Amino acid sequence: MNDDVQRLPVVTDQDVVRVRQLVRTVAVAVKLSLVDQTKLVTAASELARNTLVYGGGGEAEVSRVHNDRRAGIRIVFADQGPGIADLDLALTDGYTTGGGLGLGLSGARRLVDEFEIETEPGKGTTITVVKWCR
C-alpha cells in the first residue's frame, strides 16, 4: 500500500537539490531518525546525480510505503539513458567512468535497506530504494 506519490524531473543540477529537499521533507514526515534521514538524503543525492550525469536525465518518484509493522520511503529513479553494461563492475567501490570517486552507486546501496536495479544496455536504468523506520 502506498500514498502521496510525488514525481520530480531530474534534468539539471538544481533538480538534484530539489530531489534532496523533497526526500528530506518526506523523511521527516515518516519520522525517520536523524541518521537515517541523512543516509537516505545522501543516497538520493548520489542516485539523482547518476540519473542526471550517466542516464542523461530522468525522473525521481518519492512515495511513502507501509508494511504491517512499519512505515518507510520508497524512491524510484528512472532514466532512458544508455543503461549499465556490467552491473557488477559498476557496483565495485572505486570504479568510475565519470571522474568521480566511484562510490556513488555502491555507497548508495549501503545507505538504504532495499536496493533494486533494473538495467539493460540501450534501454535505460531504473533504481528502486527503500528505507524503513527503525
Next chain:
Amino acid sequence: MPLSPDEASRFAVLLESNAESLAARWSELAGAGLRGRLSGAELLRQTRDLRTAFQQALAAGAADVNDEAAAELRAQLSELSSNRARQGFSATETAISVFALKEATLQVLGDADDAATLRDYVAFSAFVDRAALFTFDSYVRVREALISDQAEQLLELSTPVVKLWEGVVAVPLVGTLDSARAQVVMERLLQTLVDTGSPYAIIDITGVPAVDTQVAQHILKTVVAARLMGADCIISGIRPQIAQTIVALGIEFGDIATKASLADALRYVLGKTGKRPVR
C-alpha cells in the same frame, strides 16, 4: 497586420485630440488590476507619458513596435516594465497596464459602426498587443537579471574565509556545495593562504546538510591544493549522522585531520603550533 501610415496618423490624431480623457480612462482601467498598490497620481503620470510616446510613435509613422520611429515608445515601455518588475508586480499586471489602452481607445472612438473604423481599430489593437508583448519580454529580462544578480551575491556571501588566529584561517561552509561554489571556496581559500601566510586552514562543514561523494570530492581537492601550497587542512564540523553516512558511503579522508567541532580543530592546530589558548 501592420498599421498602415494612414491608420497610424489617424490614431495619432485621435490620441492627441482626446489626450486628457484617454489618459484618465486608461489609468482608471490599469489601476483596477493593480488594486491600489500604485498611487493614482503616479499611475496617471505613467499613462500620460505612455500616451505621449504612443502618439509620437504613430505620428512618426510607426507600423510596428520594433520600428525605428517607435524607439522612444520602446524606451518608455522598458522603463515601465523594469519599474514594475522591481516593485514586485506580476508580468500579467504589467502587461494589462498596456492592454488597457485598447479599451480606453474604444470608448474614445465612440459609436462609429462603419467597417473602416473597425479595420482601423483591429490594426491599432494589434499594434498595442505587440507593445504589450514587448513589455512582457522586457519584464522577463529584468527579472532574469535580478535573479542572476542575486545568485551571484549569494555565491559571494556564502563563502567567507575568516582568520581565526595568527596563522589559522577557516572556511565555514553553509548549504549545498555544488561545483560552482566549490570552485569559489577553493580560490578564496588559496588566495587567503597566500595573503595571510597562514600554515593552517580549517574547513568547517557544520552547515552542510549532506556530504555525498561529490561534496567529499570537492573538499578533498581543496585540501590537496592547499597542501601543495604548504598549508595543512583540518576538516571540522563532522556531526554524528554525517560521520555514519561517510563511513557507509566508503569515503576515506586518508591522513586528513578531521574534528567534530570548530573549537576542537582550533585547539588541535594551536596544540601543534605550541600555542596554548588562555581559558
